[in-house]
Amino acid sequence: xxxxxxxxxxxxxxxxxxxxxxxxxxxxxxxxxxxxxxxxxxxxxxxxxxxxxxxxxxxxxxxxxxxxxxxxxxxxxxxxxxxxxxxxxxxxxxxxxxxxxxxxxxxxxxxxxxxxxxxxxxxxxxxxxxxxxxxxxxxxxxxxxxxxxxxxxxxxxxxxxxxxxxxxxxxxx
Amino acid sequence: xxxxxxxxxxxxxxxxxxxxxxxxxxxxxxxxxxxxxxxxxxxxxxxxxxxxxxxxxxxxxxxxxxxxxxxxxxxxxxxxxxxxxxxxxxxxxxxxxxxxxxxxxxxxxxxxxxxxxxxxxxxxxxxxxxxxxxxxxxxxxxxxxxxxxxxxxxxxxxxxxxxxxxxxxxxxxxxxxxxxxxxxxxxxxxxxxxxxxxxxxxxxxxxxxxxxxxxxxxxxxxxxxxxxxxxxxxxxxxxxxxxxxxxxxxxxxxxxxxxxxxxxxxxxxxxxxxxxxxxxxxxxxxxxxxxxxxxxxxxxxxxxxxxxxxxxxxxxxxxxxxxxxxxxxxxxxxxxxxxxxxxxxxxxxxxxxxxxxxxxxxxxxxxxxxxxxxxxxxxxxxxxxxxxxxxxxxxxxxxxxxxxxxxxxxxxxxxxxxxxxxxxxxxxxxxxxxxxxxxxxxxxxxxxxxxxxxxxxxxxxxxxxxxxxxxxxxxxxxxxxxxxxxxxxxxxxxxxxxxxxxxxxxxxxxxxxxxxxxxxxxxxxxxxxxxxxxxxxxxxxxxxxxxxxxxxxxxxxxxxxxxxxxxxxxxxxxxxxxxxxxxxxxxxxxxxxxxxxxxxxxxxxxxxxxxxxxxxxxxxxxxxxxxxxxxxxxxxxxxxxxxxxxxxxxxxxxxxxxxxxxxxxxxxxxxxxxxxxxxxxxxxxxxxxxxxxxxxxxxxxxxxxxxxxxxxxxxxxxxxxxxxxxxxxxxxxxxxxxxxxxxxxxxxxxxxxxxxxxxxxxxxxxxxxxxxxxxxxxxxxxxxxxxxxxxxxxxxxxxxx
Numbered sequence: 001x002x003x004x005x006x007x008x009x010x011x012x013x014x015x016x017x018x019x020x021x022x023x024x025x026x027x028x029x030x031x032x033x034x035x036x037x038x039x040x041x042x043x044x045x046x047x048x049x050x051x052x053x054x055x056x057x058x059x060x061x062x063x064x065x066x067x068x069x070x071x072x073x074x075x076x077x078x079x080x081x082x083x084x085x086x087x088x089x090x091x092x093x094x095x096x097x098x099x100x101x102x103x104x105x106x107x108x109x110x111x112x113x114x115x116x117x118x119x120x121x122x123x124x125x126x127x128x129x130x131x132x133x134x135x136x137x138x139x140x141x142x143x144x145x146x147x148x149x150x151x152x153x154x155x156x157x158x159x160x161x162x163x164x165x166x167x168x169x170x171x172x173x
Numbered sequence: 174x175x176x177x178x179x180x181x182x183x184x185x186x187x188x189x190x191x192x193x194x195x196x197x198x199x200x201x202x203x204x205x206x207x208x209x210x211x212x213x214x215x216x217x218x219x220x221x222x223x224x225x226x227x228x229x230x231x232x233x234x235x236x237x238x239x240x241x242x243x244x245x246x247x248x249x250x251x252x253x254x255x256x257x258x259x260x261x262x263x264x265x266x267x268x269x270x271x272x273x274x275x276x277x278x279x280x281x282x283x284x285x286x287x288x289x290x291x292x293x294x295x296x297x298x299x300x301x302x303x304x305x306x307x308x309x310x311x312x313x314x315x316x317x318x319x320x321x322x323x324x325x326x327x328x329x330x331x332x333x334x335x336x337x338x339x340x341x342x343x344x345x346x347x348x349x350x351x352x353x354x355x356x357x358x359x360x361x362x363x364x365x366x367x368x369x370x371x372x373x374x375x376x377x378x379x380x381x382x383x384x385x386x387x388x389x390x391x392x393x394x395x396x397x398x399x400x401x402x403x404x405x406x407x408x409x410x411x412x413x414x415x416x417x418x419x420x421x422x423x424x425x426x427x428x429x430x431x432x433x434x435x436x437x438x439x440x441x442x443x444x445x446x447x448x449x450x451x452x453x454x455x456x457x458x459x460x461x462x463x464x465x466x467x468x469x470x471x472x473x474x475x476x477x478x479x480x481x482x483x484x485x486x487x488x489x490x491x492x493x494x495x496x497x498x499x500x501x502x503x504x505x506x507x508x509x510x511x512x513x514x515x516x517x518x519x520x521x522x523x524x525x526x527x528x529x530x531x532x533x534x535x536x537x538x539x540x541x542x543x544x545x546x547x548x549x550x551x552x553x554x555x556x557x558x559x560x561x562x563x564x565x566x567x568x569x570x571x572x573x574x575x576x577x578x579x580x581x582x583x584x585x586x587x588x589x590x591x592x593x594x595x596x597x598x599x600x601x602x603x604x605x606x607x608x609x610x611x612x613x614x615x616x617x618x619x620x621x622x623x624x625x626x627x628x629x630x631x632x633x634x635x636x637x638x639x640x641x642x643x644x645x646x647x648x649x650x651x652x653x654x655x656x657x658x659x660x661x662x663x664x665x666x667x668x669x670x671x672x673x674x675x676x677x678x679x680x681x682x683x684x685x686x687x688x689x690x691x692x693x694x695x696x697x698x699x700x701x702x703x704x705x706x707x708x709x710x711x712x713x714x715x716x717x718x719x720x721x722x723x724x725x726x727x728x729x730x731x732x733x734x735x736x737x738x739x740x741x742x743x744x745x746x747x748x749x750x751x752x753x754x755x756x757x758x759x760x761x762x763x764x765x766x767x768x769x770x771x772x773x774x775x776x777x778x779x780x781x782x783x784x785x786x787x788x789x790x791x792x793x794x795x796x797x798x799x800x801x802x803x804x805x806x807x808x809x810x811x812x813x814x815x816x817x818x819x820x821x822x823x824x825x826x827x828x829x830x831x832x833x834x835x836x837x838x839x840x841x842x843x844x845x846x847x848x849x850x851x852x853x854x855x856x857x858x859x860x861x862x863x864x865x866x867x868x869x870x871x872x873x874x875x876x877x878x879x880x881x882x883x884x885x886x887x888x889x890x891x892x893x894x895x896x897x898x899x900x901x902x903x904x905x906x907x908x909x910x911x912x913x914x915x916x917x918x919x920x921x922x923x924x925x926x927x928x929x930x931x932x933x934x935x936x937x938x939x940x941x942x943x944x945x946x947x948x949x950x951x952x953x954x955x956x957x958x959x960x961x962x963x964x965x966x967x968x969x970x971x972x973x974x
Contacts, residue, residue, distance in 0.1 A: 028308075033211040034204025036439075038387045039472035043895035046387060074204030081205075088202040092194065095860045098868065099694025100201030101388040101439025107202060125908075132903035136895070138387050138440050139694050141871030142903040144864050 008076030045135030098139030209391035228888025245310035252290030265520030297477025369492030388439020394455030411731025443555030482556025525560025558933030643947025653927020682791030689729015708749030735927030827851035840966025854926035873936025
């Protein structure tokens, strides 16, 4: 079936089988390999992308069901080799990554939480941990990630650049 | 062997030991790192593997014709296509290296073939492969392969596999017994137990767990018909070791015709050091098809094929005096090796476990025996803290049981028995000689930091809230720095276990460090640059670190057993020292002064007492590259290599304290506080180690609370995906209180000890001790892991184990 998506600010048109998963389209069809596949059951969160701003597991979404939507992947968060967003910088400062395989999915999922912090109370530690339950990490034990999010949320409250800020040209955020 | 001075490296420019930002992080945070699944060579074909759906059966027939005719299918292959390929070898056989010779895998009892043709022995045992144009086509074609099975009886427990009349897995291994292995002094231990004032015994199950790196394994094979060279891209923690195993022992191709590349690897925790059928298959099929062949595992595939961990059933005994002095410990363990001996699984189940059982304690008599058996389960391998965690669990459970029996505080019993500082190096009587330590200092720090003295009051407060609070202590010693090659040969390890490093100084003054080790998330590029920069007195930003490609890097075994910083980093430091020595010699020529008047400082040289007469590092680099005016005894250029084989292992240690609260109504166990004080000797980058300690503790808590590989009576792995195998999530853990002590190891020039996985060793014991403490007034003396709410709830209601 013929479908279209807006991916990282770029319109994409293609033909896809009806049972194709969004993660397959992104990785195999569009070559956006920053989005990872870590399990078969929607448990691990390595494939999280933003779909119209909301973080979703792209292995649980059919490409067809996302038709017409605005998709942001990790490649749409920063330019290649470019400056890190506030969230990424905070995670770097806290070393919230080790092997890095879960990291893009975490950045995408946590980006939504940090984005929503600017105009409300910063999330508590239990709230951050709850938000993170959809993303598995086997290296860090999550502590450095939680500290990174705390750091990013306080920066976001202070009006510093938010997580999805450095989007590709032409993209609405 | 390289001489070791024991001199600390912490005398360079001060960048070593600093929590520098991790240079790998930005790339990972931007999703730009390339993992195996991201490799896309032109014209790649895709492989899928048909694993057995049954645990034990004779294969009557395999029909592949229908699969071969499906769209996109390029090849379907079975065991019949690989009759000239040797089985995958096991290179750690308990009993010593003599059992390896001749070092050839043919005839090795139980060695696994790349595909099984006549009989399957575990669910997931590979039977056939399909290569197709797309991954979907390959996967779809698996369903069209018809295999007829004649079921055989199944056994999944080691103790049952050794019983009379048990199903037999390998004709060459009567009674399923791979190894009976012992360490320590049996007679002395038996006598001490017979004469003891007090003895306590426990039957323990150290359940099988699945390591679950978040990246499943993958492999890409690329054969070049013009040069006859093979390239393997694989999620491996030891590219050189995989090259050795594949080229020399499996494929029988010239060593220099195989290149192994580890791209970014998404975690391993032990599992990705093993040799798997897929690694050989992608190479063989690439040659057969004349195209690159790629295979990426699924999570369910990983759980049914990647080595699993732990899995001991043990009867353990501790003897002591009424006033708390431990006099003997004895363990009998049935270890489940699974269906085939994995690359080093038998060594993990025996030496790594058995020689560690006495932990931090000064015990007069100790003995351990292990019956390592084959069963119809996935092969056993390493898992973060492998062997050491199983040992700490049994000892630390015993100490608590003993303390309860004699009515003494568990902390007081431990303190009374710690190996005293003046006894190092300490021979533990089981085969290890601990290098250095101040166990009292470490222990006291942990007890103090945990607020142990306040626990009675906290218990009372918790009871008022309907919660039972328990506190558990666990101490440990972990053997790391594998290893001294000769010593490892006596353990039965085939292969040198040294590490090497090369440093090349470029004419413009930049430096490239290459090491044989390969990171699976341990930030090697950051910390090895710190080591080189510190020794050379230069800016770490000038130093590039390369690894993970056998064509570029010097030999090394790779990353396992927390060895990179105490094996590869010393090789870097010693290489830098060679460069410095050469620069001092050359400096004498360039400065026109005698060698003993040359001072090396800040990356350059100057004349003693005359800082005007000097050459900077960049000037030296260029001058050495030109090589003009050098006397014949000084070769031009700055390019040195060191092979580091330490005189002995190193032994990090520590003490952890867990505080749990159990909900009286639901049986749920919550870890409410966790304190860890670990000693990994001198640390290269505290930021890296801090992260590894935190992650390791969560891994250990996972085993205590929720993780279990569950096989049913037919040998089906029930917990074969992440919906059925629980991993700790962010909300399952609190922040931890961490601290350290620092006892440098005398066995390497950095004073380093292993760090990466050591904090996985004690948490399971600490948490189970805490839960038993919380339930002890109900008569509970032990409870098997994982401590699921249902299990605890039943014990709260007085039900038996």
